[in-house]
Amino acid sequence: MTAVPDVREMVDPVPGAGAPHLPAQPDLVQLLTPEGERVEHPDYALEIGDDELRALYRDLALVRRWDVEATALQRQGELGIWASLLGQEAAQIGAGRALGADDMAFPTYREHGVAWARGVDPLHVISLFRGNDLGGWDPVQLGFNLYTVVIGAQCLHATGYAMGIQRDGADAAALAFLGDGATSQGEVNEALIWASTFDAPVVFFCQNNQYAISVPIERQSKVPLFQRAAGFGFPGVRVDGNDVLAVLAVTRAALARAREGSGPTFIEAFTYRMGAHTTSDDPTRYRLAGELEEWKLRDPIARVKAYLSRSGKADAAFFDAVDAEGDELAVRIRKGTLEMPDPAGTEMFDHVYAEQTEEIAAQRADFLSYHAGFEGAEQ
């Protein structure tokens, strides 16, 4: 009897692009193929208008333009460091646009796309990477917490926040962002346990970009990350992280589930960090160029553009206008960065606590008097 090969084993993880080094992914949710063809998924239907589609494209393109400009500014010595989101635009825009006004996002330090979707001024993010402040936006007003650099810590914050929503009886959810590397952190696992046992209205959105700096996902997990959720007692789903429509649909569904009291969901957005971990990193030292070429074929923006143009939902004038808007944005970011005033040395005392304490006030006064003790200092 001839063995019939299991067809699923031969399914490309992201259909349309050969990826010999990756395992088959029969469970991957995808609504837009890398070639820009719209496909349906039985569990995740998405009704989306043409305006909304074009808006998504604009988000993706502008966020990428911002990222390119920020990387250049770092190379010119204007930013201390920059964590590029190149390649992860769809995962972030899809997730960011799935959030409701009352939802709260808890980002890592790479969620520029989500920041954009929440209405954070790019210059606020830039000032953080310039070392001027630790994040100047209002998290409560924007529903977007400050960037968290400690790996995975924000998952506990999000879970705690979600438990607060539960106690308030509010109609909202928390969306925690994390990376593949963070799944190995104790804090993340604690957050998953608490969220699960309390049915907290939180969605864990893991962008698996295949590398924790230089450590590949194979050293992080022997099973696909989304399958871990089952062990914690809630659903996990793997979505094509380079497919903005699929990410939007999956995240919306997970947030809705959280809001209605059905508990957390773990989303693994399967994507790829096309650039360096940060500007201090050189990815050519630990990954092969062929891998990057493979992922370029799955570019998150190219497929939306292909779909829009092929279906006639957008014309050349639209794409030109978005490009022009991107350049304007870049000019604004560049100008704003160069003109950014240096912060006063006393600022570090001003926001330690919501209300100033006597001790900090004394430290501030001492600091001022110390600096006033030099000749030529302003009185």
Next chain:
Amino acid sequence: MADLRQFKLPDVGEGLTEGEILQWLVAVGDVVVTNQPLCEVETAKAAVELPSPFAGTVVELLHEPGTTVDVGAPIITIDLGGDVAPAAPAADDDTPAAGLIGGPAPGGRTSVLVGYGPRNTEAVRRPRRSGAAAAERATAPQVLPEADYGSNTGPGSERPPLLATAPDATTKPVRHGGLETGRQAEAAAAARPDVEAAPSRTVAPGRGAPRPLAKPPVRKYAKDVGVDLTTVTGTGAGGVITRADVDAARGSGARTPAELAADAGTVVRFPVADAGTEGREQRIPVKGVRKHTAAAMVASAFTAPHVTEFLTVDVTRTMQLRTRLAARPELAGLKVSPLLFVAKALLLAVQRHPMINSSWDEAAQEIVVKDYVNLGIAAATPRGLIVPNVKDAGRLSLAELAGALADLTATAREGRTSPSAMSGGTITITNVGVFGVDTGTPILNPGESAILAFGAVREMPWVHKGKIRVRQVTQLALSFDHRVVDGELGSRFLADIGAVLHDPGTALAF
């Protein structure tokens, strides 16, 4: 109207001090736009392209490719000229405006990053106010320890530098891995009497003595022509030493070429009487892997007393065994090289003589004997010599060892060897035989006590069972650190390796 701007090398990766210009991507006369890649720079962390912060015409490339440039040094001049210039007025010199990249920042620093940048000036205590403010300060509550808040003010400036950049009798060089080299430089500096005896020097040497004021190009010029700046009186604004001052000091004949020649740290070019060498010498800057290798080798050669022993071995049986083993399924697809057997023989010998696999801990006055073998393999790569090691090689089967050696060489050849693969080695093999030579006297990899050179395997006339036969013969050379390893141990260790290679069956007895 020319509006010249210079782009100064930024710190592209958190705390770097220099970068090497690999290549220019633009030429003089090119019109560049903002963010157009100007050059490729390699730093200790990464090779990156630097995008232009300006739009304009390239006026000058300030460094040749291959030059190592300090962070904060200008690398290119661009003319923003006429209509491409932004509204910013042209500065009266080519220094960018305050706060901009390359522009002045508080405390004599250059803005490369916000907050910090390389200092252009020596740390000088900012003068304190006298009177009321100081008195008030004296009675202020001591809440915070005084600290240096980013500019060169306050008591923080008095701290000794973490990295000694000039030999200084009172400051121990702490540059990692180069301690011995540093001490030599220190000794050389202490032995230089002219510095201390300089008549115009009015300040006591050592900590607290200000370095003479001079701009970096003048500093370099003085170094090149061998003028000690501490002996020069500056005539520039604020006592700054100018190029003319250096020339004047030079003309005064303060130092003869012979004195200069005695000065180890100075490059001296004697007048060339025989024009036959003119233009026929190439000067290659020492940097990157070459620099690292040189420092490591000097440190090793002048720290560990080396002894080298030699052994010529008939390895015919090992070569036959190699053919047989290569056909086994366990080793299918793996490269079964002579090096593999030498490595295995060495590992077996280490088991019998663990002391050979140890290191000298000078600080603790202890010998550290290692229970694991991280086997280093010296590899010639396009970037130079590197010594990655196979971790815990003693625990690997022959097939695993073959795989590990293949991975290690392939990774090295691609230039992707990680720093962790190059650290923690305990003993090393250098396979000089691949270059067709018989043997050598290898220098120890720093921190290790033995290194084995494996020569070419040649067919040679050899006395075998009482008759002269053509046999496959190789030479082994073992260098060891005589502080740790005595002649007896070294000899037995080498003899054991030879015994296994001569008759692999011996391994069963080990």
